[in-house]
Amino acid sequence: MHFVTGGAFNGKRAWVNKTYCVKGPEVWLSAYHDIPLPEQLKDNDQDVIILEGIELWLKELTMNHEASRCRDIWNQCLHYWLSWESGKEDRQLIVIGTDITKGIVPMERENRLWRDVTGWAYQDIAAQSEKVDVIWYGLNQTIKKRGAY
Amino acid sequence: MAQASLVFITGGVRSGKSSFAERKAIEIAKETGKQLIYLATGVPSDSEMIERIQKHQLDRRSGEYSWKTMEQSIRIGELAPQLHNQDIILLDCVTTLLNNELFSSECKWDGLFLDAVKEKIISGIMSINNRAGTLIVVSNELLFEPVSESNLVLMYSRILGQIHQYLVNEADQAFLVEAGIPIVMKGMSR
Numbered sequence: 114m115h116f117v118t119g120g121a122f123n124g125k126r127a128w129v130n131k132t133y134c135v136k137g138p139e140v141w142l143s144a145y146h147d148i149p150l151p152e153q154l155k156d157n158d159q160d161v162i163i164l165e166g167i168e169l170w171l172k173e174l175t176m177n178h179e180a181s182r183c184r185d186i187w188n189q190c191l192h193y194w195l196s197w198e199s200g201k202e203d204r205q206l207i208v209i210g211t212d213i214t215k216g217i218v219p220m221e222r223e224n225r226l227w228r229d230v231t232g233w234a235y236q237d238i239a240a241q242s243e244k245v246d247v248i249w250y251g252l253n254q255t256i257k258k259r260g261a262y
Numbered sequence: 263m264a265q266a267s268l269v270f271i272t273g274g275v276r277s278g279k280s281s282f283a284e285r286k287a288i289e290i291a292k293e294t295g296k297q298l299i300y301l302a303t304g305v306p307s308d309s310e311m312i313e314r315i316q317k318h319q320l321d322r323r324s325g326e327y328s329w330k331t332m333e334q335s336i337r338i339g340e341l342a343p344q345l346h347n348q349d350i351i352l353l354d355c356v357t358t359l360l361n362n363e364l365f366s367s368e369c370k371w372d373g374l375f376l377d378a379v380k381e382k383i384i385s386g387i388m389s390i391n392n393r394a395g396t397l398i399v400v401s402n403e404l405l406f407e408p409v410s411e412s413n414l415v416l417m418y419s420r421i422l423g424q425i426h427q428y429l430v431n432e433a434d435q436a437f438l439v440e441a442g443i444p445i446v447m448k449g450m451s452r
Binding site: 123168211213224249 | 403405407409419423424430436447448
């Protein structure tokens with residue numbers, strides 16, 4: 114699993130497209146296109162799946178559950194996603210999440226909860242990822258890389 | 263040309279990005295002996311802002327290296343013909359310029375207008391860069407909190423992000439300033 118993060122409109126999607134030479138749109142599951150949180154990834158012919166806009170799925174979770182439950186559900190998803198990825202050699206999961214955690218403390222309770230859960234969820238996904246990149250206006254910085262050297 | 267042609271610097275509010283940009287400009291002036299030009303984009307809106315601008319002007323005048331100030335709040339590219347090819351220009355900052363362009367016009371904020379503003383800012387900056395020895399561009403990090411559901415803020419964020427991506431791609435050097443410390447994001451540290 115490769116976690117890609119960075120601020121809004123920093124070129125994360127373009128970087129993933131370029132890095133993985135992504136061809137068709139079928140491998141993208143994007144929260145920005147109203148796709149619901151895919152708890153399980155179905156076995157299909159695709160070797161590469163890209164999940165985009167996870168911050169919106171996390172927001173959805175916070176609207177229905179308390180913080181610790183959100184994090185449990187999130188970790189359950191990570192578990193299923195990783196088992197999809199390890200189900201076949203050459204499978205690659207790329208997860209893109211916009212960093213929404215560096216602004217002023219939000220006024221509204223629900224937005225504070227969203228921001229908190231997003232921060233924790235990013236720590237969880239980074240901990241379980243093989244590779245983590247931060248994208249800054251199109252430039253990437255690899256902040257974690259496991260295994261292959 | 264030995265010196266960097268385009269330098270891009272961002273940071274949060276009060277991160278020290280402007281001071282770093284000034285130090286960087288002075289460093290280049292020391293090496294090259296060329297004219298320092300401060301390109302002021304701010305339109306003072308109240309007395310506190312006027313004071314702040316005056317303080318900045320005083321700081322720049324009292325230093326060892328004297329700055330020439332040029333003021334241009336919109337259509338920045340119009341300054342290009344007045345520049346000389348060795349000048350060291352400091353443009354502070356892109357977000358102010360963007361605000362000036364957006365709020366000086368009566369146009370409706372639609373995709374066409376916003377794209378035109380984006381093109382105007384990018385081509386203006388690049389035409390200054392083509393005339394100058396070194397152009398140092400300062401901007402703000404504004405894209406790390408939830409992008410508001412308000413469509414206006416969303417559109418604003420999008421063009422600011424696109425302008426930053428363009429400038430970082432063109433830049434010889436790019437820096438992110440955190441708590442006064444410049445982090446090299448692109449190019450060699452000087």
